[in-house]
Amino acid sequence: MKVLLSHSAGNQNVRAMLDALTRAGLLARFATTVAADENSAMLRLMPANVRRDWLRRRFDVPREKILQHRWRELARVICGGAGWRSALRHEEGFASLDAVIQDFDRFVARSLPSVQRREPLGAVYAYEDGALDTFRAAGALGIKRIYDLPIAYWELGHRLQQEEAERLPDWSATLGGGLVDSRAKLARKTQELELADLVVVASTFVRDSLPVSAAHKAIVMSPFGSPARWTGGWSQAALDPARPMRVLFAGSMGQRKGLADLFAAMKLLAGENIELVVLGSPMESMEFYKGQYAGFTHEKSRPHAEVLALMRSCDVFCLPSIVEGRALVMQEAMSQGLPVVITANTGGADLVVEGRTGFLVPIRAPEQIAEKLSWLNRHRAELVAMKEEAARHSSSYSWTAYGDTVVEAIRRLEGVAPAVAAPT
The missing domain is CATH 3.40.50.2000 (Glycogen Phosphorylase B;)
Incomplete structure (x- = not known):
């Protein structure tokens, strides 16, 4: 045919x-x-x-x-x-x-x-x-x-x-x-x-x-x-409790991808040693986003190799989407050693081996996002171990x-x- x-x-x-x-x-x-x-x-x-x-x-x-x-x-x-x-x-x-x-x-x-x-x-x-x-x-x-x-x-x-x-x-x-x-x-x-x-x-x-x-x-x-799995080894920096745990969100900066819920979760985590990095194209003015949650760092879109390098500088990937198909960025992040905190509506429920490659959370649930991020922050040794599990699991998906x-x-x-x- x-x-x-x-x-x-x-x-x-x-x-x-x-x-x-x-x-x-x-x-x-x-x-x-x-x-x-x-x-x-x-x-x-x-x-x-x-x-x-x-x-x-x-x-x-x-x-x-x-x-x-x-x-x-x-x-x-x-x-x-x-x-x-x-x-x-x-x-x-x-x-x-x-x-x-x-x-x-x-x-x-x-x-x-x-x-x-x-x-x-x-x-x-x-x-x-x-x-x-x-x-x-x-x-x-x-x-x-x-x-x-x-x-x-x-x-x-x-x-x-x-x-x-x-x-x-x-x-x-x-x-x-x-x-x-x-x-x-x-x-x-x-x-x-x-x-x-x-x-x-x-x-x-x-x-x-x-x-x-x-x-x-x-x-x-x-x-x-998935992209090729990173083989350059995993940074042990996350083991240092003085270093903030870096949470990455990547995608268009809108509520279809659940960014408002992630901002709400970060407000609940005030006082914890956690840093939010947002990579993507704004859909509103930067003043709007900073008015919603001022504590994030915005990273502009960049060539793919530089995106992967930024991912490796972070510790956890969070995408609490409301509606997707299957967000490719999840597998990209996992291939670089980031466990995930995602909703089933990302299309990636099969990527989560609970507690080993990440966590599933419901949509519209800032409290549960905060709970999972807090657990990862307080269990740094487990977080580092999950990096290898996430990368290994992502590599089982081939084009x-x-x-x-x-x-x-x-x-x-x-x-x-x-x-x-x-x-x-």
């Missing part, structure tokens, strides 16, 4: 899927917006920093297998660099992320008939928000449809975030686009799932968020892989296994009747 894989950007899990399909001999085409060519003469004309960013969009796929649809994505990048915010306005701007993804989806849909004539396709593989037109075109051609859902299904996500807006109104602006998505966008998400023949998820949290109407569908759950598990589910699709959407 030959597969066309479609994604407008190509993040780490997309690349792993691309590699898996290539290894299995199933990749027919990879459709994306921009795929950099390292041999292009244009690269020599670019400033070094632009060239470096451009080459991040390089894919290890033969050029003849790549379909590109560049212009709207390039417009988004240019408008962002120039500060033209109206062009980027959520759902409305011609260069907004939604506009880029939907324009790209239409391009892939238009391309399917010509690809099918050259190399018969068995399936298309597309991601949430960028699948509807592709799936409709695939259905007309008798091609199976594989739907990758990277975060909890929108109905659960919307409900949880609406509850957060009511519980913590001061933080509502940090909840992101989930609460302001139009009915049309939400309807697209519903229709995408209806048309899917196979649903791919990375966690039990996402799988359990699916509506009852999807219960009959083929679903494959495959956890993301090869992630991709191969999904490929096996794709192979099982052959001979299965295609999904039919409910009438609208």
Whole structure:
């Protein structure tokens, strides 16, 4: 069964899927917006920093297998660099992320008939928000449809975030686009799932968020892989009771990721020798965050190798998210020797061997976050021992296994009747 894989950007899990399909001999085409060519003469004309960013969009796929649809994505990048915010306005701007993804989806849909004539396709593989037109075109051609859902299904996500807006109104602006998505966008998400023949998820949290109407569908759950485990040894600095225990939060600085609850926990820990480091992009002014809890240190986003180095300078990773899919940053932190204090809603419940690799806490539970952090601070020898356990456990998750598990589910699709959407 030959597969066309479609994604407008190509993040780490997309690349792993691309590699898996290539290894299995199933990749027919990879459709994306921009795929950099390292041999292009244009690269020599670019400033070094632009060239470096451009080459991040390089894919290890033969050029003849790549379909590109560049212009709207390039417009988004240019408008962002120039500060033209109206062009980027959520759902409305011609260069907004939604506009880029939907324009790209239409391009892939238009391309399917010509690809099918050259190399018969068995399936298309597309991601949430960028699948509807592709799936409709695939259905007309008798091609199976594989739907990758990277975060909890929108109905659960919307409900949880609406509850957060009511519980913590001061933080509502940090909840992101989930609460302001139009009915049309939400309807697209519903229709995408209806048309899917196979649903791919990375966690039990996402799988359990699916509506009852999807219960009959083929679903494959495959956890993301982890980065290479740090082998340079573990710092014994945490054993020094005079040194603050360093707690790391990494991600967008909003309440979808539970930052308000972590701030509340830190207030409860006043007087304990604990330091909070927040790595990520602000969603409000820094004055807002300092007004909520002044005692944290903010670290700006940085290249990945520097993120890993910062992780190794910390002792514990805390992510009390309200809704996620499976936050990759958890496994990154564990690979660098950080035990975790997380909620099941991060999608990482399987990462926690209680008391050995970290602790699970409920959502909206600052008191329990504080309890676990206090225990770790008061048990420094156990904390250092948990570093090795966390790194070892994270290394059991590989990107090869992630991709191969999904490929096996794709192979099982052959001979299965295609999904039919409910009438609208």
